[in-house]
Amino acid sequence: MAKKMTIDEFLSLVRNRRSCRKFKPDPIPDEWINKILDAGRWAMSGANGQPWEFIVIKDQKTKDSIVDFYLQHRQRTYQVERTRIEEIRQPAFRVLHNEIPPLKSAPVVIAMVGDRRTLQASVLYGNFVPGEGGFGAPYHKNMANATQLICLAAASLGLGAQWASVNASWEESLKALLNVPQELAIPTLVPIGYPDYKAPAPYRRKLKELVHNEKYDSSRFRNGEDIYNFLLDLRERTRESYSKGV
Numbered sequence: 001m002a003k004k005m006t007i008d009e010f011l012s013l014v015r016n017r018r019s020c021r022k023f024k025p026d027p028i029p030d031e032w033i034n035k036i037l038d039a040g041r042w043a044m045s046g047a048n049g050q051p052w053e054f055i056v057i058k059d060q061k062t063k064d065s066i067v068d069f070y071l072q073h074r075q076r077t078y079q080v081e082r083t084r085i086e087e088i089r090q091p092a093f094r095v096l097h098n099e100i101p102p103l104k105s106a107p108v109v110i111a112m113v114g115d116r117r118t119l120q121a122s123v124l125y126g127n128f129v130p131g132e133g134g135f136g137a138p139y140h141k142n143m144a145n146a147t148q149l150i151c152l153a154a155a156s157l158g159l160g161a162q163w164a165s166v167n168a169s170w171e172e173s174l175k176a177l178l179n180v181p182q183e184l185a186i187p188t189l190v191p192i193g194y195p196d197y198k199a200p201a202p203y204r205r206k207l208k209e210l211v212h213n214e215k216y217d218s219s220r221f222r223n224g225e226d227i228y229n230f231l232l233d234l235r236e237r238t239r240e241s242y243s244k245g246v
């Protein structure tokens with residue numbers, strides 16, 4: 001019988017999973033890729049709708065094209081980010097750096113493909129009276145769950161992975177490149193490979209700051225200024241994590 005994982009082993013996996021932003025070029029065995037994707041397949045989804053499909057990309061030419069799209073997107077994002085004072089900008093966009101995006105150096109990139117039509121698995125009522133997050137939110141949550149498990153599975157194999165958000169400004173180009181039908185979407189790309197550096201442990205808020213007993217403790221409610229200060233602090237604490245590029 002398989003050995004039961006302890007909660008401490010599980011927490012250690014969860015705590016030590018890191019977003020990786022620089023990879024070694026060494027290939028990953030196909031068997032591992034299949035196991036990683038199998039973890040994604042077992043993600044929770046609203047009414048078990050399973051909106052996900054995965055494209056496994058290894059071809060360098062395809063990855064190079066993806067990087068070209070991404071770099072154009074990075075340029076646009078940087079211009080908008082520049083409208084904010086420097087201290088509050090997303091750390092990866094304080095300056096327009098020339099780092100090679102992880103999408104290029106990773107031996108494998110998984111394109112997370114989503115099918116919103118699977119939302120029909122859920123109750124119709126949600127189409128008239130949406131739940132938290134608005135219309136279509138369960139689809140995004142479902143895709144996020146699969147992405148999370150894929151990153152976690154990669155970590156369990158000693159691999160690094162990155163959640164690379166795809167934006168409407170380059171999603172269509174990406175879909176055309178990867179031959180993805182109009183009805184489907186690519187919300188996220190996940191480069192996976194052996195980490196080429198030790199990612200610093202990012203800051204997390206303490207449990208006692210987050211947990212409320214029985215009712216929300218309004219004395220701990222953060223006002224606008226608290227959030228602003230939190231963001232300033234967060235930027236300082238996470239700057240190093242982004243030093244490898246996106």
Ligand SMILES: Cc1cc2nc3c(=O)[nH]c(=O)nc-3n(C[C@H](O)[C@H](O)[C@H](O)COP(=O)(O)O)c2cc1C
Pocket residue numbers: 017018019020021162163164165166199202238241246
């Ligand atoms: C919805 C979502 C979008 C994200 N988009 C990006 C991204 O585009 N680029 C990136 O480098 N990391 C991205 N991340 C990763 C986060 O930056 C990362 O999880 C966070 O900084 C905490 O670091 P950790 O993953 O090492 O714990 C994303 C994560 C989530 C959940």
